[in-house]
Amino acid sequence: MEVVKVGMADLKVIKAPGALTTLGLGSCVGIILYDKRTKIAGLAHIMLPSSKEIKNNSNKAKFADTGIELLLEKMISIGADRVFLVSKIAGGSQMFSFNSKSNILKIGERNIIATKEKLKELKIPIVSEDTGGNYGRTIELNAEDGSLLVKTIGHGIKNI
Amino acid sequence: MAFDVDDINDITIDVLKELGNIGSGNAATALATMISKKVDMDVPQVKILDFKDVPKILGGEEVPVIGIYFEMSGEIIGNIMFVLSLESGKNLTNILFNKENNSMELDEMDISALSEIGNILASSYINSLSALSGLKLTISVPSLATDMAGAILSVPAIQYGYIADHVLFIETQFQEGDKKVTGNLFMIPEIGSFKKLLKSLGVC
Numbered sequence: 001m002e003v004v005k006v007g008m009a010d011l012k013v014i015k016a017p018g019a020l021t022t023l024g025l026g027s028c029v030g031i032i033l034y035d036k037r038t039k040i041a042g043l044a045h046i047m048l049p050s051s052k053e054i055k056n057n058s059n060k061a062k063f064a065d066t067g068i069e070l071l072l073e074k075m076i077s078i079g080a081d082r083v084f085l086v087s088k089i090a091g092g093s094q095m096f097s098f099n100s101k102s103n104i105l106k107i108g109e110r111n112i113i114a115t116k117e118k119l120k121e122l123k124i125p126i127v128s129e130d131t132g133g134n135y136g137r138t139i140e141l142n143a144e145d146g147s148l149l150v151k152t153i154g155h156g157i158k159n160i
Numbered sequence: 161m162a163f164d165v166d167d168i169n170d171i172t173i174d175v176l177k178e179l180g181n182i183g184s185g186n187a188a189t190a191l192a193t194m195i196s197k198k199v200d201m202d203v204p205q206v207k208i209l210d211f212k213d214v215p216k217i218l219g220g221e222e223v224p225v226i227g228i229y230f231e232m233s234g235e236i237i238g239n240i241m242f243v244l245s246l247e248s249g250k251n252l253t254n255i256l257f258n259k260e261n262n263s264m265e266l267d268e269m270d271i272s273a274l275s276e277i278g279n280i281l282a283s284s285y286i287n288s289l290s291a292l293s294g295l296k297l298t299i300s301v302p303s304l305a306t307d308m309a310g311a312i313l314s315v316p317a318i319q320y321g322y323i324a325d326h327v328l329f330i331e332t333q334f335q336e337g338d339k340k341v342t343g344n345l346f347m348i349p350e351i352g353s354f355k356k357l358l359k360s361l362g363v364c
C-alpha cells in the first residue's frame with residue numbers, strides 16, 4: 001500500500017487504495033476528512049488556529065481555518081461528495097509545561113478549538129478524536145475504510 | 161512590513177554565528193570546569209530551514225529527542241529551546257557523571273542533570289546576547305520533555321510560524337573523548353522583539 005507523507009503546514013488528498021500519514025504531531029493538529037462512498041481521503045497538518053491573527057498567511061495549510069477550507073475544496077475537486085464527508089482529528093498536545101500564564105504554550109488547545117469551530121461551521125461531523133495530553137502522535141489514515149491509526153511513544157497505539 | 165526570517169541578510173547571520181560562538185564557548189568552558197576535563201567545541205552553524213525539513217535535523221519525525229524549554233523575558237520576550245538527540249543526551253550525562261551507561265532510558269538523575277546543562281547553555285547564550293545587544297534579559301526555570309522529534313520541534317516551529325515560513329537555529333557540537341554531543345538551540349523572540357533585537361545588535 002502506498003503511504004503518502006504530509007509534512008508540517010501541508011495537506012494532501014488521495015483516492016483508495018493508499019494511506020496518508022503525518023509523523024510526530026505535537027501541538028499541531030492533524031485533520032482528516034473522509035468520504036466513505038468514493039473512498040476519497042484528505043489530511044491536513046495545521047500549526048496555528050487562525051490566518052486572521054497574522055499578516056504572514058500565504059501558506060493556507062498552516063492554519064486551521066484556511067487549511068480545512070482548502071482541504072475540502074481539493075476533496076470536492078477530485079470527486080468527494082460534501083454530504084458524506086466525516087472528519088477525525090488528532091494532536092493538539094501541550095509538550096512543555098510552566099506555571100505561568102503564557103498563551104503560547106496553550107497553542108495546542110487553541111488549535112483544537114479553532115479546528116472544531118471550523119468543522120462545525122462547515123457542518124462536517126467529527127466522528128472521533130484523540131487530542132490533548134502532553135505527548136506526540138503519529139497518525140495514519142487508510143483510504144480504504146477511513147480508519148485512523150494513532151501511534152505514540154509510551155502512550156500506546158489505537159485505532160480511532 | 162511583516163518580518164520574515166527569509167529576508168535575513170548575511171550580516172545578521174554573521175552576528176548570530178558570533179553569538180553562537182560566544183555562547184557555546186562559555187557553555188563549553190562551564191562544562192569543562194564542572195567535569196575538570198577538556199571539552200572540544202566545533203564552530204557553531206546557523207541554519208535556516210523550511211518547516212517540513214526541521215525534524216530531519218535529528219534523523220526524522222519519529223526519532224525520540226530531548227527538548228529543554230525556557231521562557232525569555234526582560235527587554236525581549238520570547239522562548240529558548242535546546243534540543244538534542246537521546247544519544248547526545250545520554251553522552252552528555254555520561255560525560256557529566258563519568259560513567260558508561262549504554263541504556264537509552266533517562267533516569268531522574270539524567271533528567272535533572274540535562275535540565276541543569278540546558279540551563280547553563282541557555283544562560284550562556286542569553287548572557288552573550290545581553291552583552292552584545294545591551295538589552296536586559298532573563299530566563300525562566302527549564303521544562304524538559306522527551307518525545308518524537310516532530311512533536312518536540314513543533315513547539316519552536318509554531319512559534320516561528322507567527323513570524324515566518326522558516327525556522328532559524330544554532331547548531332553546536334561538543335566533544336569529550338569519544339563522546340559527542342550535538343545540540344540545537346532555537347531562539348524565538350516574539351514578533352515585536354525580533355526587530356528590537358536586530359536593531360540593538362546593529363543589523364537592522
